[in-house]
Amino acid sequence: MERVIIDMDEVIADPMGEMINWYRGEFGREVDYSKMTSGSWVKGFPEEHQTLILERLMSPGFFRHLPVMQDSVDVLKEMNKSYEIFIVSAAVEFPNSLKDKLDWLLEYFPFFTWRQLVLCGDKRMINGDHMIDDHPRNLVHFPGKKYLYHTPHNISVTEYQRLHDWKEAAEIFL
Template identity: 40%
Template sequence: MRILIDMDDVMADAVERFFEWYERDFGIRYTKADIPGKHFYQIVPEAHRQIVRSYPHQKGFFKNLPVIQDAKEVIEALNNLHEIYVVSAAMEFKYSFTDKYEWLDEHFPFIHWKHRIFCGNKHLVKGDVLIDDHDFNLSFFPGRPIVFTAPHNLHYTEYERMNGWLEANKFFEGLP
């Protein structure tokens, strides 16, 4: 089975980086419980929204992101049974490509460079399963779309939902 896995907020915790940088810039610390069903920029004061939206465009935003809990162990186990590809829309943010590549080398060295797809648009990438946190990637996917729970997608109801990596067994156990 060919399983396509998104990086940001599926393998790497980008939401946490928004919180870190916002605290650095404004002295206020938010948590995921503060943003159910929203993107972080939607809940900060209007005067701060452009700054928050600029974070991913800044050098270092994607460097050393925390790994989503249990992602490494579960994805490595899946990689031993299935054809795993990491698919990340890394072209939107000028500095993200190198940081994401190095992050995969450090945290997921078992994913060969030939199984890393950095693109601007995921519509051309094909597989059996796509695990992603955004509707705009899942909605076009002709295979089995699985939404990975993140604060901004709690209202999605049209996809199978994976709330964490320990739930992967219920999606892939016993499948070829």
């Protein structure tokens, strides 16, 4: 069974979308997507509010009720039958997110078990046949086939096969 390594944030969970909705409601302002291309969506928020955004990211509970990326549940439910799937999140940078991410995964993707979650700081020791991730820094060391999951902060990256959404993933993997 081939092993597929799948990232969490911006791939199956949508912290950026959640934060933008909250910010709009709280401040009535929009983000600037063109400023995210350095690799971080936080940079798309007005500079004077980036500390606030980071604090909210770090706070307990933020990752517990994030929206799910469209079609990810249906496609992964099928993929889970014919691939060895691991959800690998570089979450250790956000200590309060660790238990939240486990609880979130088991609630929204109830066909996964706790054995399929990996919470790390760096992904260079992760081995598998395929990796889907939105960060080139996570793909670069991976020994298998690499897919860049499309998101505003990576639009200028050209090195990897791009996955635009989970329907496209289904075409490739199912």
